[in-house]
Amino acid sequence: MQNVRVETKDGFLTLTFTGEISIHNLQSIIDFTKKLDFESYTGKTIFDFKDLTSVDTASAIYINKLLKKYDIKLKAPNKQIVKMLELTKENSDKSFEYKPDKLDFLQKTGLYTYKKFAFVISVLNFLGELFVRKVKLLNIKNFRTKELLYEINQTGLKALGIIALTSFLVGIVIAYQAAVQLKIYGANIFIVDMIGISVLREMAPMITAIVIAGRSGSSFTAEIGAMKITDELDAMRSMGFDPYYFMIIPKILALIIVLPILIFIADMFGILGGAIISKTELDLSFMFFIDRFNEVIAFKHFFIGIFKGPFFAFLIAVIAIYRGLNVKDDTQSIGKNTTKSVVESIFAVIVCDALFSVVFTNLGI
Amino acid sequence: MQDIIKVENLTTFFDEKIIHNKISFNVKKNEIFGILGPSGCGKTTLLRELCLLEKNFNGDVNVLGYDFNRLSQKDEQKLKESWGVLFQFGALFSSLNVYENIQKPLLEYTKLDKKLIDDIIRFKIDIVGLKQSDAYLYPSELSGGMKKKAALARALALDAKLLFLDEPTSGLDPISAREFDALILKLRDLLDLSIVMVSHDLRSIYDTIDRFIVLDDKKIVYDGDIKGVKEVKNSFINTFFSLGDSV
Ligand SMILES: Nc1ncnc2c1ncn2[C@@H]1O[C@H](COP(=O)(O)OP(=O)(O)O)[C@@H](O)[C@H]1O
Ligand SMILES: [Mg+2]
Numbered sequence: 001m002q003n004v005r006v007e008t009k010d011g012f013l014t015l016t017f018t019g020e021i022s023i024h025n026l027q028s029i030i031d032f033t034k035k036l037d038f039e040s041y042t043g044k045t046i047f048d049f050k051d052l053t054s055v056d057t058a059s060a061i062y063i064n065k066l067l068k069k070y071d072i073k074l075k076a077p078n079k080q081i082v083k084m085l086e087l088t089k090e091n092s093d094k095s096f097e098y099k100p101d102k103l104d105f106l107q108k109t110g111l112y113t114y115k116k117f118a119f120v121i122s123v124l125n126f127l128g129e130l131f132v133r134k135v136k137l138l139n140i141k142n143f144r145t146k147e148l149l150y151e152i153n154q155t156g157l158k159a160l161g162i163i164a165l166t167s168f169l170v171g172i173v174i175a176y177q178a179a180v181q182l183k184i185y186g187a188n189i190f191i192v193d194m195i196g197i198s199v200l201r202e203m204a205p206m207i208t209a210i211v212i213a214g215r216s217g218s219s220f221t222a223e224i225g226a227m228k229i230t231d232e233l234d235a236m237r238s239m240g241f242d243p244y245y246f247m248i249i250p251k252i253l254a255l256i257i258v259l260p261i262l263i264f265i266a267d268m269f270g271i272l273g274g275a276i277i278s279k280t281e282l283d284l285s286f287m288f289f290i291d292r293f294n295e296v297i298a299f300k301h302f303f304i305g306i307f308k309g310p311f312f313a314f315l316i317a318v319i320a321i322y323r324g325l326n327v328k329d330d331t332q333s334i335g336k337n338t339t340k341s342v343v344e345s346i347f348a349v350i351v352c353d354a355l356f357s358v359v360f361t362n363l364g365i
Numbered sequence: 366m367q368d369i370i371k372v373e374n375l376t377t378f379f380d381e382k383i384i385h386n387k388i389s390f391n392v393k394k395n396e397i398f399g400i401l402g403p404s405g406c407g408k409t410t411l412l413r414e415l416c417l418l419e420k421n422f423n424g425d426v427n428v429l430g431y432d433f434n435r436l437s438q439k440d441e442q443k444l445k446e447s448w449g450v451l452f453q454f455g456a457l458f459s460s461l462n463v464y465e466n467i468q469k470p471l472l473e474y475t476k477l478d479k480k481l482i483d484d485i486i487r488f489k490i491d492i493v494g495l496k497q498s499d500a501y502l503y504p505s506e507l508s509g510g511m512k513k514k515a516a517l518a519r520a521l522a523l524d525a526k527l528l529f530l531d532e533p534t535s536g537l538d539p540i541s542a543r544e545f546d547a548l549i550l551k552l553r554d555l556l557d558l559s560i561v562m563v564s565h566d567l568r569s570i571y572d573t574i575d576r577f578i579v580l581d582d583k584k585i586v587y588d589g590d591i592k593g594v595k596e597v598k599n600s601f602i603n604t605f606f607s608l609g610d611s612v
Contacts, residue, residue, distance in 0.1 A: 023485075023524050024446075027476045056524035057492075057556065058477070058485045065484075080557070087555055088488055096497035098464050098483060229459075329505030330459035 004032055013041040016048040023058040030062065038070040045070055049077040060084040126322050134244040142245045151254030155216040159258075160265060162215070167207050167266035171199060171273025179281040188282040192289055195274030196297035200305045204266035206353060208259060209312040213345040217320035220251055221341040224324025225334040252317040259316075260309035267305060300365055308356060312349050319345040367394045369527060369559050370415060375424035377410060384410055386583035387424070397553060397560045399570060399577030403601050406580045408563040409453070409531055415561060416450050416529050417441060429527065446474055448527040449520025453535065455512035457504040463490070463515045464500035470522045489518040492555070494548055510541035514548070521556070530562035534569050542566060546573045567608060 003025065005016040013036070021029055038045055047063070055063065064085055066072055077085070103111065178194050224247070227233050233243050271293075278284040284292075323341035327333050370392035377384040384407040392398040400408045413419035415428060417436075426433040429447060431440050457466050467486045471477065477485070490497060493514040504512060513533060520528060533549065534542035546569045552558055564570055570577065571591060579587040579594075579602055586599045594606055 023471075023475055023477075030477070030481075057488060058475075058481075058524055061484050061488055062481060083555070087492075096487060098486070098497075098500050100464075330503065332460035 003029060006036065011044055013038070013045045014048055015046070016050070017052040019052070020054045021052065021059040021063075022054075022056045026059045026062060029059070033066065038066070038072075041070070043071045045072040046075050047072055048075045049081055050075065052077070052081060054078075054080050055084050057084060057088055060088040064089055122326070123322060126325065127318070130244065130248070130318075134242070134249065138245070138249065142242075144245055144250050147246060147250035148254055151250050152258055154219075155212065155251075155254050156258035156261065159212065159215055159262060163208055163211055163262050163266050164269045166211055167199075167204060168269040168273040170203055170207055171195065171270035172277055173273075174198060174203065175274040175277035176281065179277055183282065188278075188284060189288075189292060191274070191278050191282060191284070192292040193296050195271060195278075196293055197301050199270035199274065200267055200297065200301040202305075202353070204270050205263050205305045205308045205312065206349070207270075208262045208266045208309075209316065209349040210346055212255070212259060212262065212313070213316045213320075213342055213349065216255065217316045217345045218338050218342050220317065220320035221324040221327075221338045222334055224321060225327030225337055228325065228327050229329060229331065229334070248321050251321060252314065255313035255317040256310045259313035260306045263306055263309045267302065304356075304360060304365065308353065311352055311356075315348040315352060316345040319348060368392065369394050369429055370398075370561065371425070371427040372415075373425040375411075375414070375422055375426060377407065377414065377419075377422045379421060383583055385422070385580070388578075388580070388583075388585045390578050390585060390588055392559065392561055393576075394559050395553070395557060396575045397549065397562065397573050399574035400561065400563045400580065401565075401570065401577050401605075402580035406582075408580060411580070412529050412531055412561065412563055416448060417444065418450075446470075446523055447525060448529060449517075449523070449525035451513065451516050451520050451528065451530045451533060453531040455504070455516040457507075457512060457516055457519065459504045462501055462503050463495070463507070463518075466504075466515060467519050467522050470519065474523060485522075489521055492552065493518045493521070494544070508541075509536050510538070510545065513537065513545060517548075517552075521552070524556070526556075526558060528558055528560045528562075530560060532563050532565060534564065534566045539568075542569060543572075545569075549573055567605070 003017055003019050003021065005018075007014045007016070015033075015036075047067075060081075067074070067085075175191060175195055178191055179188075182188055182191055182194075224233070236243050236246060275286055275289045278289055279286060320341045323337040323344070327337050368391045372391070373389045374387045375385055375389070376387055400411055402408050410419060414422055414426065417433070429444065431444055436444075457463075458469065461469065464486060467489055468482060471482050471485060475482075486500070487497065490500060495511060495514050495518065499507075499511065499515070502511075504515070507515060517533075530549075534545050537545060549560065549562075550573055553560060562574070564574070574591070576590050577587075578585045579597075579599070581599060581601045587594055587597050587602060594602060597603075
């Protein structure tokens with residue numbers, strides 16, 4: 001041990017310290033002193049500080065503990081050491097103990113239940129605020145065209161590329177898998193039916209909703225959440241700019257307008273992907289593909305796909321905004337709420353889609 | 366006395382814009398050293414350079430015996446453990462409470478056991494003048510003054526001997542500001558700290574600062590203590606310190 005030397009003489013235990021003790025080498029001193037038998041030398045231990053140059057507060061706290069517990073005597077401490085020991089002494093007598101809250105099972109269950117309940121209430125609260133107070137009073141004067149156009153650009157125009165690409169690739173994947181099976185039965189031409197219906201009715205709306213939930217939903221949540229933490233929302237309110245009219249309604253409307261258009265784009269590119277595979281794998285020419293498409297795919301499939309758009313958009317936007325407003329005062333809650341926003345909106349979209357499926361099937365559409 | 370910071374011919378630039386043009390100064394051990402100057406003259410930037418947060422500069426900077434131009438990864442880590450920084454707005458970790466904020470560096474950089482860490486934290490909370498029960502509060506539940514005190518406690522967690530403070534009293538009410546000044550003085554004496562601080566607060570400059578530099582127009586226009594400053598012909602200095610006559 002480089003900083004401490006131990007001697008026993010005439011029934012006294014002497015520890016000679018050298019150099020300096022600081023928080024960085026304190027642990028090794030502690031490990032060393034732990035091995036010593038202070039117990040049997042109580043009142044007969046001497047700390048020789050002649051060659052000790054300095055201690056910091058952390059080590060002074062530790063030394064004070066030893067001094068008090070085993071009635072240790074000090075030899076030749078310098079001014080700085082005496083000062084530090086004095087300074088940290090009061091403290092070591094105090095008895096406040098930091099105890100983080102530990103909940104038992106019952107408390108946890110209660111808290112969890114209450115939180116779920118509060119969640120339902122706060123969702124209803126938000127929807128009530130949105131529809132009963134804000135949408136009802138929406139008129140030409142407080143309608144923010146500029147914000148709406150900005151949001152349409154952000155969520156719509158800028159998403160065109162990624163939507164087209166994703167949908168194109170999904171079209172290719174589906175067509176490719178189908179082509180292999182259909183070839184076995186020599187049912188090549190049915191690829192058109194398959195691609196047409198699955199892309200128009202299900203794939204395009206779903207892919208679009210998922211990409212938009214990940215892209216715009218997360219950004220709504222993070223943006224509103226950060227604004228909440230920095231008090232920007234309150235600043236807007238204090239200037240009489242209602243965040244509902246300035247941000248929230250434009251965002252919801254923008255998504256509702258944009259999503260059907262994006263689904264249309266996804267339709268086009270998904271089918272294009274399918275058509276390309278039909279040509280390369282099954283030797284169906286583009287002309288034939290289009291002719292057959294015209295023949296077998298009813299307009300309703302296209303319509304149903306587009307029709308889902310506004311519903312999905314509404315779910316994504318409302319969940320994302322609710323999650324943003326739900327952000328608490330710390331930065332981590334932005335992350336948590338953004339995650340929840342994306343997961344919940346994708347889940348909501350899938351549930352909604354399932355409901356539509358049941359309803360449309362029963363209606364025979 | 367020994368110089369713990371030596372700066373020579375420091376030039377700072379962001380893109381085309383020069384912020385400091387060949388400035389030189391020293392900070393002595395155990396001194397409270399001020400950096401003054403009009404808004405936007407580069408005080409915060411200078412402070413950030415001294416604590417290795419900003420590296421956009423040329424020139425020789427030497428802090429605690431380490432030459433910034435020849436700094437290994439290891440030296441840098443070591444330096445960062447040996448000083449404390451108090452940011453203008455506290456910059457406490459918002460998802461941790463006061464206790465956990467102070468605990469963070471202790472857990473990260475030492476292997477001390479939980480009980481001793483508890484004692485150390487209790488002492489730090491005490492010495493910056495917070496109440497023990499404030500340990501449970503989250504940053505959003507603290508007032509401006511408490512935030513600065515908690516941030517100071519965190520900066521002192523590893524017993525730093527050198528502190529960097531950016532406008533420690535700005536945003537505080539006059540009473541909290543004076544309390545904070547007293548606290549800085551007290552800590553300097555108790556813990557043998559050396560302190561570099563940016564300040565706009567005349568009262569706190571008169572009360573706490575031993576020596577300061579005034580930055581204006583990319584240069585140091587004054588380097589010395591409060592006594593000599595009034596002789597200097599500089600419009601910022603004249604306006605700023607003549608306010609002090611009425612204080
Ligand atoms: N990261 C940066 N990029 C470009 N310019 C910066 C950056 N940080 C600061 N500046 C500029 O440097 C100047 C000094 O800034 P700062 O040090 O914050 O001033 P102050 O003296 O008010 O603390 C300002 O003009 C600011 O615009
Ligand atoms: Mg500044």
